[in-house]
Amino acid sequence: MAAGGKLEGRHAVVTGAGSGIGAAIARALAAAGAQLTLAGRRREPLEALAAEIGNERVFVAAGFDVTDPKAIEAGLAAAREKFGRISILINNAGEAPSAPFDKTTLDMWSHVMNVDLTGVFNVTQAALPDLKAHGEGARIINIASTAGLTGYAYVSAYCAAKHGVVGLTRALALELAKKGVTVNAVCPGFTDTPIISRSIEEVVAKTGRSREQALAEFVKSNPQGRLVKPEEVADATLWLASPNAASITGQAIAVAGGEIMAG
Numbered sequence: 406m407a408a409g410g411k412l413e414g415r416h417a418v419v420t421g422a423g424s425g426i427g428a429a430i431a432r433a434l435a436a437a438g439a440q441l442t443l444a445g446r447r448r449e450p451l452e453a454l455a456a457e458i459g460n461e462r463v464f465v466a467a468g469f470d471v472t473d474p475k476a477i478e479a480g481l482a483a484a485r486e487k488f489g490r491i492s493i494l495i496n497n498a499g500e501a502p503s504a505p506f507d508k509t510t511l512d513m514w515s516h517v518m519n520v521d522l523t524g525v526f527n528v529t530q531a532a533l534p535d536l537k538a539h540g541e542g543a544r545i546i547n548i549a550s551t552a553g554l555t556g557y558a559y560v561s562a563y564c565a566a567k568h569g570v571v572g573l574t575r576a577l578a579l580e581l582a583k584k585g586v587t588v589n590a591v592c593p594g595f596t597d598t599p600i601i602s603r604s605i606e607e608v609v610a611k612t613g614r615s616r617e618q619a620l621a622e623f624v625k626s627n628p629q630g631r632l633v634k635p636e637e638v639a640d641a642t643l644w645l646a647s648p649n650a651a652s653i654t655g656q657a658i659a660v661a662g663g664e665i666m667a668g
Contacts, residue, residue, distance in 0.1 A: 411647050413438035415542075416488040418481070420471055420528055421498030423450030425598030426548060429635035430495055433643040435462060439493065442484040444469035464488060471498045471524030477531045491535040493646050496525045496570075497548040501600055503559045503607070514562045521566035525573060541585030544646045547574050548638070549590040551661050567592075571657045578655030587654040589645050594661030595623045597632040629662035 417434045421427040422443040428450075431441055435458045443451045448467035455463040464487040466480035481491065499521045502513055525547055536543040552560060553567030571590050578588040595601055601623065608619040624630055638660050644650055645658075659665040 410438040411649075412493070415439045415492050416442070416484070416490060417493035417495065417646070418442040418444060418466075418484060418491050418528075418532065419495040419497060420444045420469065420524070421548075423447055423454065425600065426593065426596060426635045426638050427495075427497040428454050429639035430497060430548075430642050432458065433636070433639040434493070434495075434646065435459070437643060437647070439646075440464075440488040442466050442480075442488065442491075444480055444484075445498070446470055471528055472519045474527055474531065477527055481531055485535070490539055491532050492539040492542065493544045493546075494529065494532045494536060495546050495548065495642065495646075496528055498524055498528075499548070499550075499566075501550075501552075501560060501563045501604070503563075503604065505559055506561045509562055517562035517566050518569075521563065522569040522573070525570055529577070536586050537581070537584055539586075542648060542651070543584075543586040544650075545574075545577065545581075545586065545588040546642050546645050547571075547588075547590045548642070549574070549592045549657060551592050551594045551659055551665050553590065554592055554657060554659060554665050574657065575655045582654060587645070587651065589650075589653060589655070590657040591638060591641050591645070592657050592659045592661070592665070593638045594627055594633050594659070594664050596635055596638060598635060601632065627662040627664050631662065633660055633662065 417439040419427055419431045422431050423445040442464045444466040445451050451465045455465050464484050469480040470476045547570050549570040550567045552564045553571040556564055574588050574590040605619045641660050
């Protein structure tokens with residue numbers, strides 16, 4: 406799926422770029438020649454990734470809160486000054502707290518919706534004039550989840566938000582189809598990221614299970630019996646960003662070891 410240098414000269418924005426899937430996607434896009442805006446709330450991990458990739462090819466948009474339209478506008482305006490018009494948008498920022506439904510507070514529900522769903526709306530709407538002006542070859546890629554394609558217990562807010570991301574992806578793909586802008590979702594299964602590590606630690610703390618027992622709960626739904634690697638999600642994203650994926654739009658592509666199969 407590697408795109409080689411086919412993204413040379415393209416300006417890609419990656420939200421939630423500081424670690425995990427976002428950082429893996431940033432590395433893959435950089436290897437394909439893209440100029441990058443690394444967006445996130447915390448500066449330190451973004452600066453570390455920028456140094457790894459090469460600072461001259463990266464703009465760090467710290468303080469980039471996807472729930473704050475003013476912060477988004479400021480970050481994207483500064484990014485445009487550095488690299489010009491945005492032509493690839495990767496909506497990756499998200500959170501996944503867990504709780505039984507009857508213990509899911511309205512504050513938790515609202516927070517997950519604001520970050521995981523409304524955040525995609527906010528950033529996409531802010532970047533859309535650039536993407537439409539770029540036209541043919543522009544890309545919107547939303548990092549959703551298999552939780553956007555099926556249900557999981559104890560993460561009702563996350564499932565609802567990610568189903569919303571998939572629905573938004575499909576609707577926007579139709580609106581932009583004739584403008585040369587493709588819109589797709591990548592839906593990872595349980596992936597080896599800091600979010601999963603924290604979730605495993607929470608299970609250990611709450612249940613007294615060992616880390617190995619907690620991990621087994623996360624991988625049991627994957628027929629391959631393992632966590633997905635962030636680089637595998639990045640590879641699928643890179644393909645969707647490449648010119649070779651021009652006919653792929655409105656899709657929700659599961660990267661989950663066979664857990665989800667489209668019928």
